[in-house]
């Protein structure tokens with residue numbers, strides 16, 4: 651019988667406990683040391699027992715792996731082939747992800763306010779994430795706006811300091827002038 655997805659296996663719990671202890675030392679320690687902990691954990695036999703993504707068809711999926719009443723939250727995302735996620739920012743605190751398989755292009759961007767809710771976006775850095783690579787989103791160090799593209803079906807594990815259910819997206823508002831407006835959006839559960 652397949653284990654229930656809320657009853658995490660020992661490997662997942664061991665990784666969770668290390669991540670929880672890092673987070674207790676502060677957000678800086680959490681994102682500096684967390685990715686290596688997660689990368690080592692996913693290479694351990696048995697980590698993926700009962701840990702699966704939800705199949706992604708038209709959009710990404712985001713399934714809970716482990717959460718306790720406080721402490722970090724681990725989620726497993728699946729990205730469909732040739733999928734582009736519009737620029738968005740996470741609000742508040744830093745988080746990270748480690749690629750399990752596939753490939754992600756991540757473009758870090760900066761927004762320049764043109765008028766009320768009108769922004770010009772520019773790519774400041776772009777990275778290619780391959781399996782085992784970590785991506786970090788840190789709003790404490792300047793801009794945390796990023797867009798994501800998955801050329802092929804991709805799975806990634808994400809660790810957040812707390813469980814947020816919304817993000818701030820940048821939606822094209824004036825295609826001729828390449829301008830965007832900010833909108834709050836619901837994250838997929």
Ligand SMILES: [Fe+2]
Pocket residue numbers: 738740787796
């Ligand atoms: Fe993001």
